[in-house]
Amino acid sequence: MVRRKAVPRSPGRLSEKGARKERTTVIVNKRRRKGRVLQEIKHLRRTTHFLIPKLPFARLVREIIRDIFPREDIARIQAAALEALQEATEMYIVQFFEDSVLLALHAKRVTLMRNDMILMRRLRGRNDIINR
Numbered sequence: 001m002v003r004r005k006a007v008p009r010s011p012g013r014l015s016e017k018g019a020r021k022e023r024t025t026v027i028v029n030k031r032r033r034k035g036r037v038l039q040e041i042k043h044l045r046r047t048t049h050f051l052i053p054k055l056p057f058a059r060l061v062r063e064i065i066r067d068i069f070p071r072e073d074i075a076r077i078q079a080a081a082l083e084a085l086q087e088a089t090e091m092y093i094v095q096f097f098e099d100s101v102l103l104a105l106h107a108k109r110v111t112l113m114r115n116d117m118i119l120m121r122r123l124r125g126r127n128d129i130i131n132r
Helices: 036-046 054-068 079-106 114-124
Strands: none
């Protein structure tokens, strides 16, 4: 019989039959492109489409009409009227946020906070539509 050289096993190594495959999870952090937010803002400034979807906005308008005029059964609203309401609403919201961002910048912050919006409501006064 011929003797073969035995390969010394390390104490921590299991035999090949009983070896378990170790699962290694690799966590990859997704790198955000710099300036992506600014690109999106520029894109939204160039476009003229509505930012609020039409159907949910129409449902909200109908709900408000039912709250204001509970006895009258108003079933239909003209598309042009809804479009005008949506245009005015989006314009108001955009201006409100722009003014609130100016307050945040005045406070030497970049992040828009709830306090900025509360102060904006106070500065606009009692006659503003949001304060009624």
